[in-house]
Amino acid sequence: MNFTVLTYAERADFTLELIAAASSMGSSVHVVALALDEADAAKFSVGGAHVVLRVAAHREVTGPADAAAVLAAAVKQLQPNAVLIDSSRNGVEAAARLAQRLGAPCATGCLSVAFGSAGGVLIERRCYGGGFVARQALSGSPVVIAVQPHRYEPLAIGKPCEVRELVVDLGAQEVRTLSVRRVEHGSRQIEKAEAIVAVGRGLRGPEDLRMVQALAGRLDAEVAGSRPVTDDLRWLPGDVKVGLSGHTVKPKLYVACGISGQIEHIVGMRAARTVVAINKDPAAPIHAEADYSIVGDLYQVLPALTALLSR
Amino acid sequence: MPDPLFVVCFKMCVDVAVLRPHPDTGEPDLARAPLRISDFDERAIEEAVRLREKHGGRVVGVSAVTSDPPRELLLKALAMGLDAVRLVTIAPSDHPGSAAAALAEAIHALGEPALILCGEGSVDGYNGQTGPRLAELLVMPCVTYAGRIEIGCGQLEADRMLEDRAEAVTCALPAVVTVGGEINTPRLPSVLQLMAAGRKPVETVCGVATATGVVTLDVTAPSTSRKRIRIDGAQPAEAAISLLHYLARDGEVAV
Numbered sequence: 001m002n003f004t005v006l007t008y009a010e011r012a013d014f015t016l017e018l019i020a021a022a023s024s025m026g027s028s029v030h031v032v033a034l035a036l037d038e039a040d041a042a043k044f045s046v047g048g049a050h051v052v053l054r055v056a057a058h059r060e061v062t063g064p065a066d067a068a069a070v071l072a073a074a075v076k077q078l079q080p081n082a083v084l085i086d087s088s089r090n091g092v093e094a095a096a097r098l099a100q101r102l103g104a105p106c107a108t109g110c111l112s113v114a115f116g117s118a119g120g121v122l123i124e125r126r127c128y129g130g131g132f133v134a135r136q137a138l139s140g141s142p143v144v145i146a147v148q149p150h151r152y153e154p155l156a157i158g159k160p161c162e163v164r165e166l167v168v169d170l171g172a173q174e175v176r177t178l179s180v181r182r183v184e185h186g187s188r189q190i191e192k193a194e195a196i197v198a199v200g201r202g203l204r205g206p207e208d209l210r211m212v213q214a215l216a217g218r219l220d221a222e223v224a225g226s227r228p229v230t231d232d233l234r235w236l237p238g239d240v241k242v243g244l245s246g247h248t249v250k251p252k253l254y255v256a257c258g259i260s261g262q263i264e265h266i267v268g269m270r271a272a273r274t275v276v277a278i279n280k281d282p283a284a285p286i287h288a289e290a291d292y293s294i295v296g297d298l299y300q301v302l303p304a305l306t307a308l309l310s311r
Numbered sequence: 312m313p314d315p316l317f318v319v320c321f322k323m324c325v326d327v328a329v330l331r332p333h334p335d336t337g338e339p340d341l342a343r344a345p346l347r348i349s350d351f352d353e354r355a356i357e358e359a360v361r362l363r364e365k366h367g368g369r370v371v372g373v374s375a376v377t378s379d380p381p382r383e384l385l386l387k388a389l390a391m392g393l394d395a396v397r398l399v400t401i402a403p404s405d406h407p408g409s410a411a412a413a414l415a416e417a418i419h420a421l422g423e424p425a426l427i428l429c430g431e432g433s434v435d436g437y438n439g440q441t442g443p444r445l446a447e448l449l450v451m452p453c454v455t456y457a458g459r460i461e462i463g464c465g466q467l468e469a470d471r472m473l474e475d476r477a478e479a480v481t482c483a484l485p486a487v488v489t490v491g492g493e494i495n496t497p498r499l500p501s502v503l504q505l506m507a508a509g510r511k512p513v514e515t516v517c518g519v520a521t522a523t524g525v526v527t528l529d530v531t532a533p534s535t536s537r538k539r540i541r542i543d544g545a546q547p548a549e550a551a552i553s554l555l556h557y558l559a560r561d562g563e564v565a566v
Contacts, residue, residue, distance in 0.1 A: 096438075104524070
């Protein structure tokens with residue numbers, strides 16, 4: 001059976017992942033990738049897409065409302081079986097808006113996506129704070145899926161495919177951006193970090209972060225925080241939050257200090273290669289999610305580790 | 312904008328922090344976990360109450376429910392500052408958009424809201440779809456993942472907290488806004504507020520037919536394969552040495 005899948009992401013690297021995801025959905029999938037400019041169109045045309053649609057509009061495509069308009073226009077033209085969007089915050093909003101407009105089912109935060117034997121789309125996604133994985137079957141035409149980043153490896157570079165223009169009427173901009181403040185410093189770095197030292201409520205005060213940073217320095221690690229420390233206590237900025245509502249990280253080494261191990265946090269660091277936990281509560285759930293756990297006082301263990309590593 | 316109407320959509324769902332896999336099936340043991348107001352929805356309630364404190368008006372909570380919710384949760388929502396609650400009954404559904412249509416109809420019946428707030432996603436499903444779907448249904452601008460909200464002169468200004476940037480945005484009211492962890496810390500209602508909550512109105516209305524097209528096949532707990540090696544931390548210096556030996560053996564650190 002031949003399927004057509006449309007892909008869209010704000011970032012080119014995510015579109016390349018979506019192209020790979022779309023290709024993997026079945027044995028005979030026709031992949032159409034949306035590109036916002038010529039440079040991206042060129043990348044996607046050798047990245048495994050069968051057709052690239054380069055968007056032409058009277059103004060720049062900015063934000064999820066515009067993305068939904070672009071996607072609606074492309075869906076009208078192509079009548080795809082599925083639409084894949086990246087599960088970034090903007091991607092989730094665009095996906096939900098598109099789905100509502102089309103009367104289509106939508107699943108976000110998807111870990112995997114495939115066409116089922118009955119023609120529907122099968123997905124896996126985390127639920128209940130990340131402690132469980134749900135498998136769902138979606139039926140409709142199309143089905144809208146937002147796929148988590150870094151689940152699919154971009155395909156090897158191939159022969160260029162056709163690039164066509166897609167004219168889109170974006171309409172007026174309802175939500176206007178006044179200014180943008182980059183927070184790349186924290187956020188990009190913890191996503192790429194090979195080592196992370198994360199801190200939770202076991203820390204007594206923000207002045208004690210120095211002790212955590214000292215260890216992080218020795219390990220060449222980034223400092224991150226659990227949700228209570230970033231959202232409630234505000235000792236660390238939100239962009240270094242690790243957890244379901246924050247970042248999913250996959251470092252080689254993850255050291256969780258004074259973190260109890262709520263499911264919401266675990267899901268963000270589950271992919272780490274080696275997990276170390278330091279928590280003085282022997283019953284804390286974090287111990288079950290660690291390779292090595294020290295049941296002890298982080299105020300004594302962290303300085304001891306730092307001292308040993310500085311030699 | 313005299314007497315603004317703020318509407319907060321909130322969900323009462325299982326407390327995921329205490330939800331555990333059933334020992335026999337590995338499926339979520341829902342029967343043994345209590346319900347609570349979804350975390351980010353609590354922050355939406357808090358934000359709406361703060362906006363009323365600043366601008367006057369009323370805050371009405373709306374919630375799509377599949378059965379009678381526990382009274383203490385309704386009282387808590389009211390005690391946090393809601394003036395009234397409207398419950399909309401819907402059939403149980405796996406479709407993440409099923410609540411939006413019912414909520415939109417209930418909101419239509421309330422009058423002309425200035426602002427509709429909800430959490431960025433519920434803690435049980437974290438689909439993040441209800442807010443944007445509501446905006447489409449109500450034909451309003453949508454601002455998701457707001458870390459700061461200000462209103463005035465028929466306009467909304469907010470910071471959208473995205474992965475690698477914070478965008479300051481503006482749009483006309485009425486609008487739908489979703490909020491996350493950064494926006495505020497929800498207040499703990501006092502005993503007096505809890506007692507007064509019992510006198511506030513709670514209405515129940517029937518919702519529209521639920522959307523179809525999503526079926527959950529199964530829900531299981533993924534297996535973790537951590538080594539779970541425990542190091543006694545009673546002697547911190549020795550514990551540190553043990554840990555570093557393990558990490559060096561694994562090639563994680565160079566000592």
